[in-house]
Amino acid sequence: MKPGVATSAPNVAFKFDDDATLLAPLQVGDTFAANRVFMAPLTRSRAQADGTPSYLAAQYYAQRASAGLIITEATAVSKDANGAYVNTPGIYTDRHQQKWADIASAVHREGGRMFMQLWHVGRMGHPDISGVHPVAPSAIAANMTAHTPTGRKPLVVPRALETEEIPGIVADFRAAARRAVDAGMDGVEIHGANGYLLHEFQSDVVNQRTDAYGGSPENRARLTAEVVEAVVDEIGAGRVGLRISPGNGVGDVQENDPVATYEALLDRIAPLGIAYLHVLIDPTLTTFGAIRALWPGVFVLNTGRNTGTDFCQLESFAEWGAVSAVAVGRSYLANPDLIDRLVLGAELNEPDAATFYAPGPVGYIDYPTLAELEARESA
Numbered sequence: 001m002k003p004g005v006a007t008s009a010p011n012v013a014f015k016f017d018d019d020a021t022l023l024a025p026l027q028v029g030d031t032f033a034a035n036r037v038f039m040a041p042l043t044r045s046r047a048q049a050d051g052t053p054s055y056l057a058a059q060y061y062a063q064r065a066s067a068g069l070i071i072t073e074a075t076a077v078s079k080d081a082n083g084a085y086v087n088t089p090g091i092y093t094d095r096h097q098q099k100w101a102d103i104a105s106a107v108h109r110e111g112g113r114m115f116m117q118l119w120h121v122g123r124m125g126h127p128d129i130s131g132v133h134p135v136a137p138s139a140i141a142a143n144m145t146a147h148t149p150t151g152r153k154p155l156v157v158p159r160a161l162e163t164e165e166i167p168g169i170v171a172d173f174r175a176a177a178r179r180a181v182d183a184g185m186d187g188v189e190i191h192g193a194n195g196y197l198l199h200e201f202q203s204d205v206v207n208q209r210t211d212a213y214g215g216s217p218e219n220r221a222r223l224t225a226e227v228v229e230a231v232v233d234e235i236g237a238g239r240v241g242l243r244i245s246p247g248n249g250v251g252d253v254q255e256n257d258p259v260a261t262y263e264a265l266l267d268r269i270a271p272l273g274i275a276y277l278h279v280l281i282d283p284t285l286t287t288f289g290a291i292r293a294l295w296p297g298v299f300v301l302n303t304g305r306n307t308g309t310d311f312c313q314l315e316s317f318a319e320w321g322a323v324s325a326v327a328v329g330r331s332y333l334a335n336p337d338l339i340d341r342l343v344l345g346a347e348l349n350e351p352d353a354a355t356f357y358a359p360g361p362v363g364y365i366d367y368p369t370l371a372e373l374e375a376r377e378s379a
């Protein structure tokens with residue numbers, strides 16, 4: 001199974017009341033979101049070989065513009081940052097930027113709002129995909145395989161980053177954020193979750209450094225915090241979100257004490273006043289309450305990998321004020337008109353895991369809206 005990725009999602013049909021909290025608008029930093037059901041970042045492996053987004057991506061995202069906020073698929077901040085999956089996009093060349101500008105325009109034309117998720121895959125990268133040897137906090141391989149162009153292969157032992165190389169990683173995030181907003185994105189989400197580079201630094205299991213980036217929670221938080229600070233400096237706090245998955249690691253990317261670990265990070269970045277914190281966590285865990293209590297700003301919840309989305313539960317959380325908004329992945333993947341369906345209480349299309357990462361339009365831009373289904377039935 002791919003990290004951070006569920007294989008199937010039960011879709012729970014649910015009807016929002018007219019006054020549902022999740023249907024109410026929300027100011028998210030500089031961005032006005034028309035509702036609080038955001039589209040979670042979803043890698044779709046349909047980008048061109050050079051990391052330029054697919055020709056179909058503008059249509060795909062525009063179809064989903066009724067989401068309060070679209071968070072794009074994870075997008076590499078540099079060539080070296082790539083390589084966890086084939087055909088994933090980047091935002092480090094003019095050509096990438098130009099295509100992302102077309103996508104942002106298409107979403108804005110439909111009234112949508114969009115943040116780009118920025119990632120560095122760290123030790124999850126495979127040289128057969130990226131063409132470079134992966135880097136990580138420490139030279140510890142993930143006990144996992146990658147889907148390379150020539151089949152499944154084990155991940156390799158990464159090279160531990162030298163301390164002197166770390167400012168270059170921070171600079172790559174900064175430059176990518178600049179390109180993203182220059183392309184017309186409303187903001188960026190820094191990917192600090194799911195076992196990729198920033199999460200690897202947070203983990204006391206796979207980060208065994210002895211410099212200022214390893215050891216104490218404050219040290220392990222340093223790289224993520226420096227990235228957030230640099231990106232805030234570049235594009236403004238109101239256009240920056242951060243995704244984390246505390247206590248919800250992938251493989252050995254875990255924290256023995258997630259609350260202490262993330263307290264160090266959140267204490268440091270909370271005063272910056274970023275647009276939102278996006279947390280991938282099972283909300284029935286006590287860690288959820290502890291992390292929630294640490295964040296004074298907009299708090300976006302994604303309920304995790306295999307449980308599917310329980311909209312009734314999420315609406316209750318929003319009504320209680322436990323969450324400001326929710327991020328939903330597979331239900332948006334399969335239902336471009338998810339909001340309409342939730343308003344009507346209509347049945348949801350089932351996501352087809354077989355086409356999550358398959359090339360081409362099938363399972364990408366061909367999930368029908370309710371209106372299309374009705375037109376088919378009456379034809």
Ligand SMILES: Cc1cc2nc3c(=O)[nH]c(=O)nc-3n(C[C@H](O)[C@H](O)[C@H](O)COP(=O)(O)O)c2cc1C
Nearest residue numbers: 005040041042043073074304305308328329330356
């Ligand atoms: C096909 C697929 C691709 C994903 N790609 C990303 C990604 O690029 N970045 C990320 O942070 N999470 C990614 N995830 C995780 C989702 O954002 C989300 O956390 C997960 O699907 C659980 O939410 P859901 O039950 O609403 O689908 C992906 C999940 C799936 C199913």
